[in-house]
Amino acid sequence: DTEVTQTPKHLVMGMTNKKSLKCEQHMGHRAMYWYKQKAKKPPELMFVYSYEKLSINESVPSRFSPECPNSSLLNLHLHALQPEDSALYLCASSLARGDGYTFGSGTRLTVV
């Protein structure tokens, strides 16, 4: 298995909703990442997990809450989002922190 699987692929949510994005990999990678990408912009780092521990939080608002239940799974819990949070949310993993990434196909999030 050489993939990072993200679900759902598309999500539309209201500003009062609570939803979660999921990411899974079975490559034995020990680092996992959440990125946010707006159209025609580069990916922006949100969170880094290394060996299931949060190692970097790039000053992300608390309405985004990451969770790493085990070495294969990474979640991003969303609550009270704003329309400007609409973007493509990418999960990535690497063998160790800083190695070349394998990205998931992303979740396209629309906040209405």
Add this chain to the structure above:
Amino acid sequence: GQNIDQPTEMTATEGAIVQINCTYQTSGFNGLFWYQQHAGEAPTFLSYNVLDGLEEKGRFSSFLSRSKGYSYLLLKELQMKDSASYLCAVRDPGSYIPTFGRGTSLIVHP
């Protein structure tokens, strides 16, 4: 801080060769990545350079000069499917996390 510069857009003809440049001024350097991203899709890893010189991988090659703060991605025998955005990313030696450039949108036409 990290300042990574790439051209915004390039066009080329099918079958030709194109070189996409990336220059960087960073507080530290621990390697440079190139990723390809098709519209609406996730980036895919192309190459990694940490030492000076040329790394060749099929139709794609990547070059690095650390003293000049410069890299390029060379694409040969261009195909229509090579139309995509190409992202240069420089890895920070402290955090080991790469910072992405804005990307170069390559359009290949017949």
